[in-house]
Amino acid sequence: MKENIMIIGASGQIGSELTLRLRDMYGAGHVFATDLKEPAPDILESGPFELLDVMDDKRLIHFAIRHKITQIYHLAAVLSGNAEKLPMQAWHINMNSLLNVLDLAREVEDIRKVFWPSSIAVFGPTTPKNNTPQLTIMEPNTVYGISKLAGERWIEYFYNRYGVDTRSIRYPGLISYKTEPGGGTTDYAVEIFYQAIKHGRYECFLDGDTTLPMLFMTDAIDATVKLMESDASSLSLHTGYNIGGLSFNPEELAAEIRKYIPGFTITYKTDFRQDIAATWPASIDDSVARRDWGYQPEYDLARLTRVMMEKIKEKLNK
Numbered sequence: 001m002k003e004n005i006m007i008i009g010a011s012g013q014i015g016s017e018l019t020l021r022l023r024d025m026y027g028a029g030h031v032f033a034t035d036l037k038e039p040a041p042d043i044l045e046s047g048p049f050e051l052l053d054v055m056d057d058k059r060l061i062h063f064a065i066r067h068k069i070t071q072i073y074h075l076a077a078v079l080s081g082n083a084e085k086l087p088m089q090a091w092h093i094n095m096n097s098l099l100n101v102l103d104l105a106r107e108v109e110d111i112r113k114v115f116w117p118s119s120i121a122v123f124g125p126t127t128p129k130n131n132t133p134q135l136t137i138m139e140p141n142t143v144y145g146i147s148k149l150a151g152e153r154w155i156e157y158f159y160n161r162y163g164v165d166t167r168s169i170r171y172p173g174l175i176s177y178k179t180e181p182g183g184g185t186t187d188y189a190v191e192i193f194y195q196a197i198k199h200g201r202y203e204c205f206l207d208g209d210t211t212l213p214m215l216f217m218t219d220a221i222d223a224t225v226k227l228m229e230s231d232a233s234s235l236s237l238h239t240g241y242n243i244g245g246l247s248f249n250p251e252e253l254a255a256e257i258r259k260y261i262p263g264f265t266i267t268y269k270t271d272f273r274q275d276i277a278a279t280w281p282a283s284i285d286d287s288v289a290r291r292d293w294g295y296q297p298e299y300d301l302a303r304l305t306r307v308m309m310e311k312i313k314e315k316l317n318k
């Protein structure tokens, strides 16, 4: 059966790269990008795009039926930093958009798989911080983390109760050069490159020794596609899979950037995002993802920094 894939939130940090990868794999005409806002030109020019609000359940169902959708990647959400500014609104959007998508998948027979990203934000201050296990204490104390944990429970419920093939990854902080991140706590690790190249200095909103799990976008996209392509029989989980990659703090990232810009300086002025980061893991045990579907990240800090420096310089020089 030919797949027709719908991406919700295609204009964002992940969607702007995942859409292109899926179009390469399935054919441009089979990957339908949607978002509230216009995407980058390469998404608009390479295949179908429609402005669509995931909260509009009636338009959502018409869209899915009209395009004979078989898989959905639901990427729209309010991220951790922005969610703390408007908690009720963030809860409403994060939860009700997911429930709209799950209910759609339950009702429309053609839709066979749903991907919905979870996050390291499902963990909280009582979770073991180092090598955080797949199954552990989860008491998040941010609205974003609470919505991700509740979301994980809902996707498992729909799998067990209605047979919707739901799949999910607990992404760490994602680092990329194409589209800037959308209001998260790990955004510093992208901002720092732009400020280093433009001004040779960066004022960081996290403390220098705040170690967090991070992943380069290419590894995140590879992991997502690998999970979605895996045979259902190999998957032991229909909640979020832990995936790690690398772990570093702002001091360590600054030291790596100094290999390219020797005079680069970093100063620290923490804000509310430091309190969020302090509750998240420093490193992740991803052995279940490695066992079930062969998760294998490739980028280390040196390689990630080299690619970010090259690509952001190119982008700023254009």
Ligand code: NAD
Binding pocket: 008, 009, 010, 011, 012, 013, 014, 015, 034, 035, 036, 037, 052, 053, 054, 055, 074, 075, 076, 077, 078, 079, 097, 117, 118, 119, 120, 170, 171, 172, 173, 174, 175, 180, 181, 182, 183, 184, 186
């Ligand atoms: P982003 O903010 O860059 O992109 C989200 C996109 O969703 C935006 O383009 C936005 O316009 C769109 N959107 C928002 N509300 C919408 C609505 N009502 N209808 C349709 N579209 C809407 O986010 P991202 O970084 O690409 O994250 C995608 C998903 O991955 C989210 O669920 C996020 O929680 C999760 N995640 C991201 C990271 C990360 O580091 N980027 C880490 C962990 C989890």
Ligand code: SER
Binding pocket: 079, 080, 081, 118, 119, 120, 121, 144, 171, 172, 173, 174, 183, 184, 185, 186, 187
């Ligand atoms: N990068 C995301 C955030 O900081 C983690 O889910 O919100």
